[in-house]
Every structure is written in structure tokens, then in C-alpha cells.
Amino acid sequence: MSSDRETGREQRIVIVGGGTGGTVVANKLATELREELDAGDVDLTLVTDSPDHVYKPIFLYVAFNRKDVADSRRPNRELLDQRVDLRIDRVVDVDTDARRLAFEGENEALSYDHLVVATGTTLVPETIDGLTDGGHHFYSAAGAERLRDELAEFTSGHLVVSTIGMPHMCPAAPIEFPLIADEWLQKRGCRDDIDITYTYPLERAHGLESVADWVTPLFEERGIGLETSFEVEAVDPDRQTVATTDGRTLEYDLLVTIPPHAGSDLASRADLGDEWIEVDRHTLEATRADDVYAIGDITDVPTSKAGSAAHYQAGVVADRIASEVRGHPPTARYDGKTLCFVETGLEKATFVSFGYDEQPVVRPPSRFVHWAKLAYNESYWLTARGLL
Numbered sequence: 001m002s003s004d005r006e007t008g009r010e011q012r013i014v015i016v017g018g019g020t021g022g023t024v025v026a027n028k029l030a031t032e033l034r035e036e037l038d039a040g041d042v043d044l045t046l047v048t049d050s051p052d053h054v055y056k057p058i059f060l061y062v063a064f065n066r067k068d069v070a071d072s073r074r075p076n077r078e079l080l081d082q083r084v085d086l087r088i089d090r091v092v093d094v095d096t097d098a099r100r101l102a103f104e105g106e107n108e109a110l111s112y113d114h115l116v117v118a119t120g121t122t123l124v125p126e127t128i129d130g131l132t133d134g135g136h137h138f139y140s141a142a143g144a145e146r147l148r149d150e151l152a153e154f155t156s157g158h159l160v161v162s163t164i165g166m167p168h169m170c171p172a173a174p175i176e177f178p179l180i181a182d183e184w185l186q187k188r189g190c191r192d193d194i195d196i197t198y199t200y201p202l203e204r205a206h207g208l209e210s211v212a213d214w215v216t217p218l219f220e221e222r223g224i225g226l227e228t229s230f231e232v233e234a235v236d237p238d239r240q241t242v243a244t245t246d247g248r249t250l251e252y253d254l255l256v257t258i259p260p261h262a263g264s265d266l267a268s269r270a271d272l273g274d275e276w277i278e279v280d281r282h283t284l285e286a287t288r289a290d291d292v293y294a295i296g297d298i299t300d301v302p303t304s305k306a307g308s309a310a311h312y313q314a315g316v317v318a319d320r321i322a323s324e325v326r327g328h329p330p331t332a333r334y335d336g337k338t339l340c341f342v343e344t345g346l347e348k349a350t351f352v353s354f355g356y357d358e359q360p361v362v363r364p365p366s367r368f369v370h371w372a373k374l375a376y377n378e379s380y381w382l383t384a385r386g387l388l
């Protein structure tokens with residue numbers, strides 16, 4: 001980096017992905033490197049494949065008809081500092097030796113000196129037999145709208161909520177869904193006619209042990225059945241059954257899943273990892289290439305795939321790149337910090353906060369935390385801009 005400073009050549013920072021991680025890192029860099037950007041010593045570009053930024057936590061509320069898909073979207077340009085150049089394009093390859101990005105079609109390649117990859121995860125329901133036809137989910141805008149319409153018609157039978165994908169986005173959403181459904185169905189006067197069963201692929205109800213210990217008696221209290229070590233192998237949409245790898249079968253009338261997730265084929269094409277980008281869990285530097293960072297869901301860091309984790313990682317990487325641009329040693333480190341609100345119904349929530357070496361403590365749910373979650377959902381657009 002110091003050679004660029006010595007030669008006076010402009011340094012080009014490129015960020016791929018206009019979701020939570022990419023947007024926050026772009027805005028933080030625009031603030032940190034304001035002087036260098038204004039002087040033309042640094043160029044900052046965010047490349048993303050959609051003109052809109054999507055705030056996915058809204059989808060949970062869409063399913064229960066409490067929010068609209070439009071509430072989850074804002075144009076990227078509105079959220080980005082004016083110093084950030086925005087390019088709407090899909091990156092198909094990264095040549096980490098030549099430091100160059102390739103795009104779909106004949107679109108012009110883009111060179112970088114510092115690269116941040118924040119391309120998130122991909123949903124792959126088609127990897128489970130019968131799931132696309134047999135199951136619903138709220139993990140995409142279209143999926144949440146379809147589920148909303150289905151739930152509105154659902155007044156009796158067996159609701160099965162099944163986490164299939166590991167890893168999956170958001171540690172909270174799988175348990176929030178049955179807990180909200182319980183109260184939402186009561187309010188609609190049909191809870192007595194509906195059985196709810198929650199299934200999880202591990203031997204306990206949640207990946208985090210303290211969350212599993214807390215939610216297991218809560219499910220019992222709320223009349224929500226629990227099936228653990230439930231590794232879904234196939235769904236039969238005609239018979240309305242879901243089958244596990246160890247031969248168990250569960251009948252359903254409505255199946256809501258956390259669908260399987262995959263990383264990005266960009267990771268393997270660029271040789272940055274096999275599916276997830278391999279990074280140092282503290283510095284977030286790619287282990288297989290120089291001057292490449294990755295943040296958020298696309299990384300292999302051992303914490304939850306959560307927007308809060310992507311946000312904290314963005315701060316660390318912005319700090320490190322700003323140091324590198326100035327020829328200083330980068331010192332910022334990520335400690336695994338993740339914070340998630342957990343709705344426990346229509347009016348109460350709790351939250352968990354944890355790190356690589358810190359297990360979460362689950363506090364009693366309260367109305368205050370529920371309102372804090374709703375307030376955060378509104379103020380998200382400020383945090384994405386880097387204002388909070």
C-alpha cells in the first residue's frame with residue numbers, strides 16, 4: 001500500500017454486494033476516507049446485482065400480514081454516501097492475481113487494490129426432494145407473500161415448522177415463527193384446531209445451547225411439539241409428509257421451512273473457498289488471496305449468519321482498509337460479536353448477544369424489547385447509512 005502512496009497512484013476499493021455488510025462497509029469507508037476520496041487519492045465503488053437494498057428481517061412480519069414487502073426495500077443509491085460510486089452488475093469471477101472482477105456478458109472488467117466480498121447466501125430448496133412444491137418459507141420476499149396468503153386460509157390441521165438448512169440466516173427466525181404463530185392463531189380464534197410442531201436437525205432445539213435450554217420448556221408451555229435430530233431427507237407434496245434420513249415421517253397440512261442455504265459459486269470460481277469464503281475469523285482477510293476481505297453471510301466465520309454480525313464485521317474491515325490506505329498497520333479485530341432480538345409472540349421479545357468466546361444469556365422476554373425490535377426495524381435504514 002505504501003508504494004501507492006509513494007507513487008501517488010489512486011487506490012481503488014471495490015465492494016461486491018449491496019446488502020447489510022456491503023452497504024455498511026461502503027458508508028463507513030466513505031466517512032473514514034473522506035479526505036482521501038475528496039482529494040481523488042482513493043476511489044470507492046460498490047457493485048451489486050440489484051438496484052434495491054433488501055432488509056430481510058421484514059419478511060417474518062410479511063408472513064403474518066403485519067408488514068408489506070415494500071417495507072423491506074430501498075434503492076441502494078439512497079442509502080449510499082455520495083462519495084461511493086454504485087455499479088449495478090453481477091460479478092461472475094474474481095481474478096485475485098490480476099486483481100480484477102469479471103461481469104456477466106461483455107461488461108467491462110473492474111480492477112481493485114482492495115476488495116471486500118459481501119455477497120450473502122443463496123436459498124437452495126431444490127436440493128431437497130419435493131420441498132419446492134411441498135413447503136412454504138418466509139426467507140424471500142416472494143416466499144413470505146405466498147406464505148401470508150396460505151396462512152390467511154389456514155384454520156385447522158397440523159402446522160409443521162422445520163429447520164432444514166444448516167447453516168441458515170438468522171439464529172432467531174426459526175424459533176420466532178412458531179412462537180408468533182401460536183399467539184397469532186389464538187387471536188384468529190383457530191389455535192385450538194391447529195397443532196404446531198417445530199423440528200430441528202440437531203439433537204436439541206437450537207444451535208446455541210443456552211437458547212435451546214430456554215426455548216424447550218417455553219415450547220412445552222405454549223403447546224408447541226418439538227422433534228430434534230430431525231434431518232429432513234424428502235418432502236412428499238401429494239401425501240403431505242416430511243421424511244427424515246433416519247426413517248421418521250411427519251404428516252403436515254402446512255409445512256413452513258427454513259430452507260437449505262448455499263454459499264456462492266463465486267467463492268469456488270475465484271478460489272477463495274469451496275462454497276463459503278475462507279477468512280481469518282479475527283481479521284476477516286481471505287486466507288487464499290491478498291488484499292481481499294469477506295464479511296457477512298458468505299464467510300466461514302464460526303458465528304451466526306446475521307445482519308448484526310455483518311454490521312460489526314463491516315466496521316472492522318472499514319477500519320483495517322482505511323489503515324492500509326494510509327500505510328498504517330491494520331489493528332482492528334472482530335471478536336464474533338452478534339446480537340439478535342427474538343420475538344416470543346405478538347407483544348414480547350428477548351435478545352441474545354454473544355461472541356466467539358461468549359455464550360448468550362437469555363433474559364426474560366418483555367414488551368420493552370419487543371418495541372425495541374420494532375424500533376430497530378424502522379431505524380435500520382439509518383444504521384445501513386452508517387448514521388447509528
Ligand SMILES: Cc1cc2nc3c(=O)[nH]c(=O)nc-3n(C[C@H](O)[C@H](O)[C@H](O)COP(=O)(O)OP(=O)(O)OC[C@H]3O[C@@H](n4cnc5c(N)ncnc54)[C@H](O)[C@@H]3O)c2cc1C
Pocket residue numbers: 016017018019020021022047048049050053054055056057058059060089090091092118119120121138139140169170172173266295296297298305306307308309310339340341
Ligand atoms: C426472514 C429473515 C429474518 C432475519 N432476521 C434477522 C434478524 O432479526 N437479525 C439479524 O441480525 N439478521 C437477521 N436475518 C439475517 C440477515 O438478513 C442476513 O444475515 C444479512 O442480510 C447478511 O448480510 P450480507 O451483507 O452478508 O448479505 P445480504 O444482505 O444478503 O446481501 C448480499 C448482497 O449481495 C448481492 N449479490 C450477491 N451475489 C452477487 C454477485 N455475484 N454480484 C453482485 N452482487 C451480488 C445481493 O443482491 C445482495 O444485495 C434475517 C434473515 C431472514 C431471511
